[in-house]
Amino acid sequence: MPVQKASATLADPAFTIPPVPTGGPSAGINWLRRHVARFANGAEHDRRRLQVTSILATVDLAGLRRLAAEHTRAVLDDADGRPVDLMAQVARVVPIDVLVAALGAPSVRASAVAVAAKAYQPGSGPEEPADEAVRELVEAFGGTPDESVAAKIALLVQACDATAGLVGNAALAMLRADTNRPVETIVAETLLQDPPVRMTRRLAAKTGTVVAVDLATSGLPFGAGPHQCPGRDHATAITIGILESVEGYQLTDLNINYEPSTALRIPAKLVIVR
Template identity: 40%
Template sequence: MSDPTPLIPPGPDTPACGPPTLDGGVWSVTRHADVCAVLTDPDFRVPEAAPGPPNTLAWLRGTVARFSGPDRHPARRAAAVAALADCPPDGLRRDAARLTAEELDRDPLAGSARLARGVPVRVLAARLGLADPAAAVPAVAVVAAAYQPGAAPAAVRRADWAVATLVAISPAGPPEALANRIGLLVQACDATAALIGAAARYAPAVPPSVPTAALLAEVLRLDPPVRATRRIAARPARVGGQAVPSGAELVLRFDAANRDPAAVTAPDRFAPGRSVLTFGAGAHGCPGERHALALATGVVDVLRERRAGPATRPESGPARTRPAVSR
């Protein structure tokens, strides 16, 4: 009897697993064990963002836990965790399913891409207490477009306006609480939308008996919305048998490590229950993993029920886009 689950090959930019390699002054780390080791070693740190004027993009990046060094990270992460305390995952899932159904009732032709970008942010914004969740959606999208380093000056100016808008409609609080609440919304924008979009592409090829939560977990492994993240070595170290000097930059390739044959059998086969690194690990592991999966589950549950996804079996593998690298 043939296996009914699909094979999903890696994208063309996904490197093969192997020892760390140095290219252009940057170490590429691809093996599952090596990526785990770096993520959980406190001597490998996230690139820190410089502070900026209040209520600007630079202020946001310089205040969220994601871009904070070890001296400030615990308090800022605690602010994000505290904000999520009022966002039970089951409630997020129900709210996302309800809003998705309402949007499809209003417009049966609403595309999954529109739902994927709008529903999670709107639901999370409401739970986080923003005064106008609908207005938060376009503002968060503008911030997300400029969130990573290297954004064009015009995009940064638009993001400055959007951050100020989000602060104005957020509950009052200290700067770290405000920034990390907005940071949660930014995380719920592009990454969660990409996860929902990938799940919608692959769902028709997956047996209906596979729960949506299991579908999403395996999509995270095979087609991660964040394909890599960066770390800086705070001291000389060894990674995968290679000597890495202090100050070296490392790119940890989730897309490769999730398919490491040393960690999973038949790595290109869709088979729920595998180990996934996409949400990170260690001190900087994503504090909103369960919440992001709940939002995505609510949307994809309804899309699957209404068969709103593509009608053809995916044969081209993951979307052929430039790898998204989280700094």
């Protein structure tokens, strides 16, 4: 697949979002893809994006940061000195839990969001469990599979892997370093030096081919153009909150493996101890 420069491609209307598959159950992963801003173009994208940004605008960023710090502290306190896998017990759970609290949908399970997120990009993961997870998420948001429910599910699904990766990569930078830099600085540096979302795709109108767009070396960790991440401030607030509670902990193993993915860079496991 040809690789394009992010800054030029993402703002160019000649490069659009590739079409998503048709078919599937009435409230499954294909339904989700066909009803969210992420996979839409033009006026349809504008309308759905407005739904997402309107929801995000109601969320108090300082509150999100505080809640993320509190949830993380609770997980670490519960461990009572035993080692904790920061990825499984914090990075993959806390961001979703605090967003769910902010959206006022207490019955949403972070594990259902994770299963849907695995298959969100067409071809990235198993569809059947994702169909079941999306069905569960539609029920949790009232049961009607419409665009406004899709927007809420999309927020959680989009946040899931990307924020887990940001938390993991920033925690690694913080815990490996021997300096006491502010967590805000560590997160800002991680976004430029070790971003969690490495690439995206666009359809080139001229040739009809799908191209890979490099985000890892572009200095655009949240993308650019009409689909630029609307959750940037939320993701940053949550990550900073989590890191505040992890300060002072140590990694038990400096040998880090990453989840198998070309588009995402997410540590598979980060075991920490007081």
